Amino acid sequence: METKTLIVNGMARRLLVSPNDLLVDVLRSQLQLTSVKVGCGKGQCGACTVILDGKVVRACIIKMSRVAENASVTTLEGIGTPDCLHPLQHAWIQHGAAQCGFCTPGFIVSAKALLDENAAPSREDVRDWFQKHHNICRCTGYKPLVDAVMDAAAILRGEKTVEEISFKMPADGRIWGSSIPRP
Structure with a gap:
């Protein structure tokens, strides 16, 4: 020891x-x-x-x-705190990127390193990064994960705000079939 x-x-x-x-x-x-x-x-x-x-x-x-x-x-x-989430964490919630959630921490940490290295990745860059670093998800099909990284990158570059990617309650209050984030 x-x-x-x-x-x-x-x-x-x-x-x-x-x-x-x-x-x-x-x-x-x-x-x-x-x-x-x-x-x-x-x-x-x-x-x-x-x-x-x-x-x-x-x-x-x-x-x-x-x-x-x-x-x-x-x-x-x-990466972020409960009171001040990182843009990746916000985007993960908004895109429903956490299905069962088991792989989520590894993906977010990996994505953080990607965005530290490349502030403006393409969708292909994100997919290649996850493949290179052996990040595997069995639930999502990867589209929401890539969407989340792309939105987080836009927020970090100042091209979008967290509010812009956040869910907006429909005027009629109906959420069935909507993209409301899960708690």
């Missing part, structure tokens, strides 16, 4: 870890960051995606021996 300091979501955290511990286990068990999911445990589904020192990684295949002292780790908990 050894001690290691990580900068997790902007806060220094001193941890006691074994070099063979997996980053996903450290984040979930020691820091209670449960947005980092364990899906396949083999780096193939992207549910455990985090940003490690600016790079998108799958935390289920990263041993702590490969994580540098004072490494920066960003999880979903470090």
Whole structure:
């Protein structure tokens, strides 16, 4: 066992870890960051995606021996807050991109890294990014995910506002068959 300091979501955290511990286990068990999911445990589904020192990684295949002292780790908990959602989180809600929700944290973290790198991605860029980083969703068919990233990018560039992409209640109050966001 050894001690290691990580900068997790902007806060220094001193941890006691074994070099063979997996980053996903450290984040979930020691820091209670449960947005980092364990899906396949083999780096193939992207549910455990985090940003490690600016790079998108799958935390289920990263041993702590490969994580540098004072490494920066960003999880979903470090992207927006309940009172101040990130544009990606708003867009995810508005487009119904979270179906069962299991893959959602990994997709949002991955998309955040994409938008940090490319402020104006094309739809093809978004699809290629998710494929390259092994983000897999079994529920949505990917269209709402790409739509959400495109709207979030437009918000971040100042071309749209959160209000513009938000659901507007129809004048007659009927929501059956509408795109009202689920709670």
